[in-house]
Amino acid sequence: MLENIKTELNILRSLRMKPNYSDLARKYGISRQTISKYDKGFEKKNTRKRSSKLDKYLDEIKEKINLPGATITGVYKYxxxxxxxxxxxANFDYYVRKNNLKEKQKSIVHPRFETKLGEQLQFDFKENITMTSKYGETFKFNILTTTLGASRMHKFTYSKSKTKEDVIKCLIESFIYYGGVLQKLLTDNMSSIVNIKTKKFIENLINLQKILILPQKNIKNVK
Known part of the structure; x- marks a missing residue:
């Protein structure tokens, strides 16, 4: 906008026409006094770069802000x-952005681990979920999430508690839903179904396929 004002004033000057400061002020949305100053040759001086109290910490801020898991708030408090x-x-945040102290995080590509159809089922409990109804009632429950290794198809099964029996019950419901029993079950160390010392599944879970009515031939059809 400033350059447009100067250009128009120069054109009027070259044509030996007196500029109408009021019209120009309305056109550019600034005061007529400002138009008059520029018409008389006013030039805005470059502002001197002001020093900051953070300058002495610049290198240290850059080091701290780029540590794994570091946040601007945490570094500021430090x-x-x-x-x-x-x-x-807010001033600290502006200083970090102005000086580009926060390096852009490089995205890490995680190659997808492919499994064959019917080979693997991943499952885990989402524990102690709390929901409140519009009437103020509070409901607490657990969800067993199961995911097929090949297609990534999900199923969520409600469970009031998270005992060994609950896990088996939810898994059976999942197998019925998928239409077959998977060859491998993959999960974290859930205390209700895994022996923490040996890191192995409990006996009942190992023999889970034996207590199912579903035929084993359905394994290959589970996507």
Whole structure:
């Protein structure tokens, strides 16, 4: 906008026409006094770069802010504890962005682990979920999530508790839903079904296929 004002003033000057400051002020949305200043040759001086109280910590801030898991808030609190004169959190955030101290995180590509159809089922409990109804009633429950290794198809099964019997019951429901029994079951160390010392499944879970009515021939059809 400033360059447009100067150009128009120069054109009027070359045509030996007196500029109408009021019209130009309305056109560009600034005061007529400002138009008059530029018409008389006013040039805005470059502002001097102001120093910041954070300048002395610049290298250290850059180091801390790029540590794995570091946040701007956490780093700010660290330096504020060291020197309370550094200013507000908003000022610290502006300083970090202005000086590009936060390096862009490189995305890590995780190659997908392919499994054959009917080979693997991953499962885990989402524990102690709490929901509140519009009437203020609180409901607490658990969800067993199961995911097929090949197609990534999901199933969520409600469970009030998370005992060994609950896990087996939810898995049976999942097998019925998928239409077959998977060859391998993969999960974390769930205390209700895994022997923490030996890191192995309990006996009942190992023999789970034996207590199912579903025929084993359905394994290959589970996607």
């Amino acid at each position: 330096f504020f504890t060291k020197d309370s004169s550094i200013g507000t959190r």
